[in-house]
Amino acid sequence: MVGQRASxxxxxxxxxxxxxxxxxxxxxVSLSFKDPNTFRSQTPTFFPSKWVWTNYxxxxxxxxxxxxxRNSIGISLIATLLSVVIAMFAAYAIARMDYxxxxxxxxxxxxxxxxPQAALVGPLFNMWRSLGIYDTWIGLIIPDLTFALPLSxxxxxxxFRQIPWEMEQxxxxxxxxxxxxxxxxxxxLAAPGVFTTAILTFFxxxxxxxxxxxxxxTNRARTVPAALSFFTGASQFQSPITxxxxxxxxxxxxxxxxxxxxxxxxxxxxxxxxxKG
Amino acid sequence: MAEITMKNIVKRxxxxxxxxxxVSLDIADGEFMILVxxxxxxxxxxxxxxxxxxxxxxxxxxxxxxxxxxxxPRDRNLAMVFQNYALYPHLTVFENIAFPxxxxxxxxxxxxxxxxxxxxxxxxxxxxxxxPANLSGGxxxxxxxxxxxxxxxxxxxxxxxxxxxxxxLRGQMRTEIARMQRRLGTTTVYVTHDQTEAMxxxxxxxxxxxxxLQQVGSAHQLYEEPANLFVAGFIGSPPMNxxxxxIADGRIETPFGTVAPTSERITRIGDRDLVILGFRPEYxxxxxxxxxxxRTRGHTFTVDVDVxxxxxxxxxxxxxxxxxxxxxxxxxELERELDSEQMRxxxxxxxxxxxxxxxxxxxELWFDPERMHVFDAATGDNLTRDPDxxxxxxxxxxxxxxx
Ligand SMILES: Nc1ncnc2c1ncn2[C@@H]1O[C@H](COP(=O)(O)OP(=O)(O)OP(=O)(O)O)[C@@H](O)[C@H]1O
Ligand SMILES: [Mg+2]
Numbered sequence: 001m002v003g004q005r006a007s008x009x010x011x012x013x014x015x016x017x018x019x020x021x022x023x024x025x026x027x028x029v030s031l032s033f034k035d036p037n038t039f040r041s042q043t044p045t046f047f048p049s050k051w052v053w054t055n056y057x058x059x060x061x062x063x064x065x066x067x068x069x070r071n072s073i074g075i076s077l078i079a080t081l082l083s084v085v086i087a088m089f090a091a092y093a094i095a096r097m098d099y100x101x102x103x104x105x106x107x108x109x110x111x112x113x114x115x116p117q118a119a120l121v122g123p124l125f126n127m128w129r130s131l132g133i134y135d136t137w138i139g140l141i142i143p144d145l146t147f148a149l150p151l152s153x154x155x156x157x158x159x160f161r162q163i164p165w166e167m168e169q170x171x172x173x174x175x176x177x178x179x180x181x182x183x184x185x186x187x188x189l190a191a192p193g194v195f196t197t198a199i200l201t202f203f204x205x206x207x208x209x210x211x212x213x214x215x216x217x218t219n220r221a222r223t224v225p226a227a228l229s230f231f232t233g234a235s236q237f238q239s240p241i242t243x244x245x246x247x248x249x250x251x252x253x254x255x256x257x258x259x260x261x262x263x264x265x266x267x268x269x270x271x272x273x274x275x276k277g
Numbered sequence: 278m279a280e281i282t283m284k285n286i287v288k289r290x291x292x293x294x295x296x297x298x299x300v301s302l303d304i305a306d307g308e309f310m311i312l313v314x315x316x317x318x319x320x321x322x323x324x325x326x327x328x329x330x331x332x333x334x335x336x337x338x339x340x341x342x343x344x345x346x347x348x349x350p351r352d353r354n355l356a357m358v359f360q361n362y363a364l365y366p367h368l369t370v371f372e373n374i375a376f377p378x379x380x381x382x383x384x385x386x387x388x389x390x391x392x393x394x395x396x397x398x399x400x401x402x403x404x405x406x407x408x409p410a411n412l413s414g415g416x417x418x419x420x421x422x423x424x425x426x427x428x429x430x431x432x433x434x435x436x437x438x439x440x441x442x443x444x445x446l447r448g449q450m451r452t453e454i455a456r457m458q459r460r461l462g463t464t465t466v467y468v469t470h471d472q473t474e475a476m477x478x479x480x481x482x483x484x485x486x487x488x489x490l491q492q493v494g495s496a497h498q499l500y501e502e503p504a505n506l507f508v509a510g511f512i513g514s515p516p517m518n519x520x521x522x523x524i525a526d527g528r529i530e531t532p533f534g535t536v537a538p539t540s541e542r543i544t545r546i547g548d549r550d551l552v553i554l555g556f557r558p559e560y561x562x563x564x565x566x567x568x569x570x571x572r573t574r575g576h577t578f579t580v581d582v583d584v585x586x587x588x589x590x591x592x593x594x595x596x597x598x599x600x601x602x603x604x605x606x607x608x609x610e611l612e613r614e615l616d617s618e619q620m621r622x623x624x625x626x627x628x629x630x631x632x633x634x635x636x637x638x639x640x641e642l643w644f645d646p647e648r649m650h651v652f653d654a655a656t657g658d659n660l661t662r663d664p665d666x667x668x669x670x671x672x673x674x675x676x677x678x679x680x
Contacts, residue, residue, distance in 0.1 A: 169330050170363035172350040174377040174424065184380075188367040 025252075032056070032245035036238050055246035059231075065247055067219040068227030072251070075137055075223060076205040079144040084198045087152035088190075094153070095160035106154075113150035121214045128215055135217045143211050148201045155200060159193025199258055206255065224251045279341045279431035279464045280306045281327060286336035288322050288488075296322040298488040299336075304466060309458050312468045313475045313511070314485035320468045321360070323485070324434050327466060328357050341431060356425035357434040361441070362417050364409040370396075370420050371405040377428040395423045398457070415446045419453075426457065432464040440470060447471075451478060472514045476500075484508050497668035504664075506657035509555050509650060515593065515625045521600055522554040522651070529554070529646070532598045532622075533578040536646035542661045546651055552660070555650035558593065558627035564641035566629050575645040583623070585636045592632055594640070596624040 027046075031039065032055050034048040041049075059065045094102060124143060125134070133139035167189065171181035212226040222230075228247055231240045281304040288297035296319040304310045312320045325331040326338060329350035338345050345353050356377075365373050372379075374395055378388045396402045399419040409417055418438060425433055438454070439447045455478055458465050469475055475482055476496045484491040484499065484507070492504040496512075503509035509517045523530045525548055528537045538544070546552075564577050586593040600622045626642065634640040651660045 164361070164363065166359055166361065166363045167365060169350075170357070170359060170365075171376070171380075173328055173330070173355065173357045175351045175354075175380045175428070177351065180380060184376075185365055 028245050028248055028252075031242055032249045034242050036242040039242055040239070055242045056250075058243045059247045059250065062231075062243075064219060064222075064227055064230060065224070065250075068222050068224045069250070071137065071219075071221055072206060072223040072225075075140050075144065075221070076202055078137070079141045079148055079205045080198055080202040082141070083145055083148040083152045083201050084156075084194060087149060087156050087197065088194060090149075090153045091156035091160045094157040095163070096165065106157075109150035109153050112146065113154070117147065117210050121210065124211070125214060134215060135221050137221050139215055140208075140212060140221055140223070143215070144205050144208055147208075148204050151204060152197050152201050155197045156193055159196065160190060162193075163189045195262055199262055202258070203255060206251075280304060280308075280339075281432060281464060281466070282337075282339040283323075283327075284337040284339070286323070286326065286338065287334045288319070288326060288331065289334045296488050297326070300485075300488070300490045302483055302490060302493060304464060306464055307462045308481065309455075309465045309467065309479040311475045311479035311482040312466060312485060313470070313482060315511070316470070318485045319488040320485055321436055322488075324357075324436055324466060324468055327432075328355050328434050329353050354428075354431045355434055356428060356430035356432070358418075358421045358425050358436065358438045360436040360438070362409075362421040362438075364417060364420055364424075366409055368408075369405065370401060370407055370409070370412070370423075373409065373420055374401075374405075374423040374427050376424060381428075391427050392423075395427045398426070399423050399453075414442050415450060418442065418450060422454070422457070426461065426463075430463070432466065433458070435465065435467040435469075437468055437470060439474065447474075454478065472512070475512075482512075484511060486511075495668060498666065501668070502662045502664065502666050503555075503650070503659055504662060505659055506553065506555075506652050509652070509659065513557060515558050515627070517650070518556045518558065518624045518626075519652075520554050520556070520598070520622075520624070521654075522552050524549045524552060524651075529651075532600055533580065533642075534576060536576045538646040538649070540647045542663065543647070543649075543651060546660045551654045553652040553654050553657075555652060555659075556624070556644065557648075558625045560644050560648050561624070561626040561628070562643045563628050563632035563634055564643040566632055567643045571645075572643065575643050577641055577643050579639060579641050580624075582634055582636060582638055582640045585634060587630065590630060592628040592630045592634070594626045594628055594634055596626055596640075596642070598622055598624060 030047050033051045033053075034055075035050060035052050036055060036058070039048070093099070094106065120143070128134040128139050133142075163186065167185045168181045171185045172178070176184065207225060208223070209225040212223040213229065216222040216226060219227075224247065228244055231244045231247065281302075283300055283302045286297055286300045287295070289295045298319075300323065302310075312323065314320055322331060326333050327340075329345065329348060329352075333346050340353060340355070365376060368376065371392055374392045375388050378391060383391075392405070393402070396405055399422060401416065401419055401423060404412060404416060404420075409420060412420065421438070435454075439450050442450060451474055454467075465479075467474070467478060469478075479496075481493055481495055482499055483493045486507050492499060492508045494502075499508060499512045503512060503517075506519065510519070520532050522532075524546060527544060527548075528535050529543070529552075531554060564572070567575070580596045580598070582594050583597050584595045586595075628634060649661075652658065653660055
């Protein structure tokens with residue numbers, strides 16, 4: 001009886017937290033469908049009285065947003081790809097090999113991840129200007145990498161450490177070359193870790209705001225989180241709020257899709273059952 | 278033909294630790310060889326050198342007459358069952374078993390046929406579509422065996438394959454492995470900690486201690502004619518009792534009286550100031566249960582029984598005895614060096630379960646002095662050993678040297 005009551009409490013508590021977390025999201029979606037001219041009505045309603053697509057039309061016809069979307073996708077993908085590839089090698093070395101300075105390297109990576117970004121903005125701004133990479137993709141990818149790499153390395157080495165490396169030897173005894181053992185046994189086992197890391201890193205880059213707003217000045221490299229703060233709406237006389245909400249919905253969609261598509265991958269402890277116990 | 282011959286094999290690890298020291302061992306084609314020894318004695322290291330996962334520091338490893346020291350694991354055509362199975366978690370049971378065949382690009386029909394054959398033999402047929410994560414320990418163990426037998430390897434290597442199973446399953450799998458090996462007739466090297474597995478499974482047993490081979494022989498030979506104190510103490514459960522003794526004028530002084538054995542195996546030793554005498558627990562008997570004819574042949578003595586344990590088919594009695602302090606100290610040193618626990622000044626005696634001897638009573642015990650083992654106190658060598666003695670049901674392969 002006690003167990004049942006306790007579990008009911010858990011359910012209720014969970015629902016409350018869910019509502020708490022989802023409310024702003026729902027509000028955002030609802031606002032994005034409201035008419036930009038009349039959404040501040042005398043009798044406010046949670047859901048729009050009339051569902052309109054105008055806001056979406058506005059954001060997609062605005063060069064500020066479309067270029068920002070392009071920049072966001074490009075910069076995040078490139079930074080994620082680079083970060084994951086580099087982190088893969090680093091994590092392999094950390095998980096598999098013993099070499100002097102391993103501990104030092106790991107703690108350095110952690111220290112960088114902890115480093116307050118705000119402290120870097122000023123120096124970077126000046127440096128990037130003199131190097132001529134201010135307001136370029138590369139100018140954002142480099143600092144993104146700096147902060148994404150430690151995250152990737154730590155996540156991935158935690159995953160790699162769980163791989164039963166005896167598998168590799170088992171495969172070799174079964175007649176595999178070193179490459180076949182890697183390709184047919186280690187890669188499938190490492191894949192969930194790589195996926196998870198890639199997704200986390202992508203979110204990190206996708207959401208990055210401080211550097212994006214400080215190191216860009218035009219549509220050339222400005223990403224969506226930065227661009228949102230420059231939004232004005234369809235005309236000067238219109239409130240930009242509903243349009244901003246529409247833009248927010250658009251940039252939230254890839255995140256939600258990614259999580260839904262890969263949640264099984266992320267959750268699955270694929271290595272379960274490899275060994276006895 | 279896949280006999281495995283090791284000549285003066287040495288393994289020194291990167292940190293300078295010498296894990297295997299000058300091991301020479303012949304394993305005949307089709308033979309089932311057991312490797313036993315205390316933890317850390319180098320069993321796994323030796324096995325991994327046979328299969329090629331560990332470099333050989335010096336010596337020759339020959340498989341089927343070919344020196345394989347420099348060959349990669351994949352070129353040795355051996356199958357290994359790892360201590361923790363090492364199944365591929367991302368593959369189904371079928372694909373796990375088929376893995377070695379896939380690597381050789383065997384045709385699909387052959388893969389199917391061989392996997393099904395192996396699965397049938399191991400009763401895995403209904404689990405072929407499942408993943409290792411969803412199997413029980415015993416099933417996983419069988420999948421690991423399936424992967425080993427499917428490719429018709431020249432030899433099987435097992436590294437404590439049953440050590441994590443519960444006692445019942447272990448017994449079941451033990452007989453299954455024995456049956457499988459008989460049926461396939463494949464050369465097998467089997468590492469174990471377990472007394473029962475060691476005594477029942479193999480044709481011969483090799484005892485390893487701190488990287489040094491102590492003795493190779495059938496279970497009977499190891500039990501009845503152990504080469505030294507270590508083997509005598511390691512094989513058998515409860516272990517052999519060791520007590521101090523002195524040989525003077527052909528008579529042996531023991532803590533429970535002086536005896537005068539007449540058989541040649543003991544008399545040839547000559548007089549010695551200090552020896553260690555070895556008695557298996559079952560060498561002792563409750564005097565009242567000894568047949569009248571045998572009574573005069575043996576030696577009878579009275580002791581205080583400390584504790585008895587009745588196990589249904591066995592009765593163990595623990596008997597403390599007095600030993601001179603000098604000897605106790607010497608035995609204590611030996612004990613530490615031997616990593617054996619049974620060197621206290623206490624006898625473990627296995628009696629007929631019908632015996633009326635109980636804890637805290639005085640008892641009359643009997644033993645036949647001709648059966649005892651005599652060990653050199655300094656070297657631990659068995660002075661009464663007949664190295665060439667063979668036993669009727671030894672399954673030693675023709676042409677194999679026993680040591
Ligand atoms: N990679 C290594 N580097 C250095 N020493 C090692 C290494 N692997 C094993 N050893 C040492 O070699 C000795 C033998 O190890 P091994 O694994 O062969 O023991 P084992 O007989 O299989 O023991 P267990 O019964 O516990 O499995 C041990 O003392 C161990 O500490
Ligand atoms: Mg081992």
